[in-house]
Amino acid sequence: MTPTSAHLIIAAGGTGGHMFPAQALAEVMIRRGWKVTLSTDARGARYTDGFSHAVAVREVASATFARGGILGKLLAPFRIAGGIVSASLRMWREKPDVVVGFGGYPTIPALAAAWVTRTPCMIHEQNGVLGRVNRLFARRVDLVACGTWPTALPEGLVGVHTGNPVRAAVLERAAAPYMPPGDWPMSLLVIGGSQGARILSDMVPAAIARLPEGLRAHLRIAQQARAEDLQRVIDSYSANGLRAEVETFFRDIPRRLSEAQLVISRAGASSVADITVIGRPAILIPYAQATADHQSANASGLVAAGGAVMISEQSLSPDTLAAAIATILTEPAKADQMAQAALSLGLPDAAQRLAALVEELAQKGAA
Structure with missing residues (x-):
């Protein structure tokens, strides 16, 4: 596998806390010759102005159980299930090399599809406590990268401290x-x-x-x-x-x-x-x-x-x-x-650390 043939899917929820580190990783991977696709929902798509035009933005069906009233909460599982099926079919066709989730409900379809298709995948947790979705997938991914150290993880799980990527202006x-x-x-x-x-x-x-x-x-x-x-x-x-x-x-x-x-x-x-x-x-x-x-x-x-x-x-x-x-x-x-x-405590090379983990996963998956 040559770098130019490698494909990374980044899944991130619709807040700046999830999208900014996702953007930083995307920039590094594009410079390394990777094809990068961002998987998010309509809310997350509003944060994509800062992403390189080289990043393909893919909106997926997702939902949260925290908003939308009673009807929205009742429909949420069906929207999420539909997103998982769609993402799995696409992943079987495209065969990406690695999937990375940055937290938030919009990451569920891509991470679940990676698990179904046995695609190498990892999550990055920005906070010192795992978010709901990252906690759900922590034992179902190949690697947990931690932006804050220490990060409280489920018993027996060991994370890798990468730090949180920061903007170029920082x-x-x-x-x-x-x-x-x-x-x-x-x-x-x-x-x-x-x-x-x-x-x-x-x-x-x-x-x-x-x-x-x-x-x-x-x-x-x-x-x-x-x-x-x-x-x-x-x-x-x-x-x-x-x-x-x-x-x-x-x-x-x-x-x-x-x-x-x-x-x-x-x-x-x-x-x-x-x-x-x-x-x-x-x-x-x-x-x-x-x-x-x-x-x-x-x-x-x-x-x-x-x-x-x-x-x-x-x-x-x-x-x-x-x-x-x-x-x-x-x-x-x-x-x-x-x-x-x-x-x-500053880790200005956090994005490079994440990129190195992505490439390691890709090599293991290709072996």
């Missing part, structure tokens, strides 16, 4: 020199993701207002906030005479990360990966409603290494957050140690 800022805090303008970046970010809109401005005036005077704040929270966050900072950029979305997060003295963030897998690849001190506030509390698991390795402080939502208040911010921004040596600890 790689361009990898290991950017860190300027510790001091008596000069300091950048504080607040990013929260779309789910549950309201608590950061509530807590962060109030916490910063409690900081000593001398520390506040040096802060330049950039905070992402939900559209419905935007104006009140702006007003809160303005009322306290603080300089702040507040937007619903920053398109230049990698640059802002590289310039930050401190990051306050949720603990989504992609956010943690970005923070470690660039190497910045962080205060992580896991989303309490995350399935199986996987955001706490995502944060645990970085906290254990000394690169971040974790505050649970239950413990979060303006006072506890202000104390954590002040401790980091008034101790330059501690902040610098945190930055280096975060960087020590």
Whole structure:
């Protein structure tokens, strides 16, 4: 089998957390001469703008049991079954070399078809706890790649730590020199993701207002906030005479990360990966409603290494957050140690590690 004849099917669900690492792997495999097909549903297809035009996008019939009302939940098994049959027939015809699933219900047809047709397959789990679909297939695939380490796996199952692939814009800022805090303008970046970010809109401005005036005077704040929270966050900072950029979305997060003295963030897998690849001190506030509390698991390795402080939502208040911010921004040596600890966990070559596993599976399948 020559590289130009090899065919990879990537299956990913319809969220950025699944699609971004899938996109990174697709880019690497195309550069290595592989044909790549993305298998997703209509929701996931909305995330394909960033994929190379060389990637064939295939929409499959899938469904989730979490949305769609009673009728949608009743029909879900039939839609999934139809997707599996269709994917299996196509896989028998095409005979792909490897299938990789990145989680989410839209991966079920491709992974089930790979199991039926005995096609070499693996899954990549971004979080520190397996998602529902990855948990279902963990014992039915040839390999489990883990983006977060450690990842809680079923007893007797051993994963391979690859890290979570990050965007090219993040790689361009990898290991950017860190300027510790001091008596000069300091950048504080607040990013929260779309789910549950309201608590950061509530807590962060109030916490910063409690900081000593001398520390506040040096802060330049950039905070992402939900559209419905935007104006009140702006007003809160303005009322306290603080300089702040507040937007619903920053398109230049990698640059802002590289310039930050401190990051306050949720603990989504992609956010943690970005923070470690660039190497910045962080205060992580896991989303309490995350399935199986996987955001706490995502944060645990970085906290254990000394690169971040974790505050649970239950413990979060303006006072506890202000104390954590002040401790980091008034101790330059501690902040610098945190930055280096975060960087020590970064895996900028995560996509290449995944690609190597794909090629190993292909060789074993061809043997």
